Amino acid sequence: MSRSDALALVAAARHLAVRGLSPGSSGNLSIRLGDRVLVTPTGSSLSRVQADDIAELSLAGEHLAGPRPTKEWAMHVAAYASDASLGAVVHLHSPASTAVSCLPPVGAGLADLPAYTPYRVMSLGEVPLVPYAAPGDASLGAEVGARVAAGRPVMLLANHGSVVAAATLDRAVDLSEELEASAALALTLAGRGARTLAPEQQSRLRPPAG
Secondary structure, eight states: OOHHHHHHHHHHHHHHHHTTOSOTTOOEEEEEETTEEEEOBTTOOTTTOOGGGOEEEETTOOEEESSOBOTTHHHHHHHHHHOTTOOEEEEEOOHHHHHHHTSOOBTTTBOSOOOOSHHIIIIIOSOBEEOOOOTTOHHHHHHHHHHHHTTOOEEEETTTEEEEEESSHHHHHHHHHHHHHHHHHHHHHTTTTOOOOOHHHHHTOOOOOO
């Protein structure tokens, strides 16, 4: 395990904690390095995690080194197994995203995140709402992997929080913040008759580069 890689994971954890997106000891992050996965440990706050706390897993989920990994490691491993281009996974219990995850799905199992802004459409795409399972349940890994394989790497877990997978750690962090902002906007505007982007306006939008 490279210490610089562990430190990068710690820096991302600290950033998300400072932003108020990982209350208490919630949330976990990982990065993929070839055939290895570095992931934050169980029972540690993202605001306090240190480089020496980072666990190392194989792509099959075998614990190779470091402390015991987060009990939700299966979601991370499943995401990487479903898309070889992914380099990072961020799972948070951030307030607005978790609140939206408690709302009923809309459409074909999608989270209730109206298309109020171009960035909601371009950055996040369609956001599925994964059916509820207890934290650490093996079924969550399968559900997350299925959404990633279907090209939906940004998702909400019902009554739980968010999962974002991306090519890089920076991108996964950015998308997690964009998801939280979109969820906060949805909650603020709920029931106020706010204008959403029309389908034709949405269809003209393209994902941002990178």
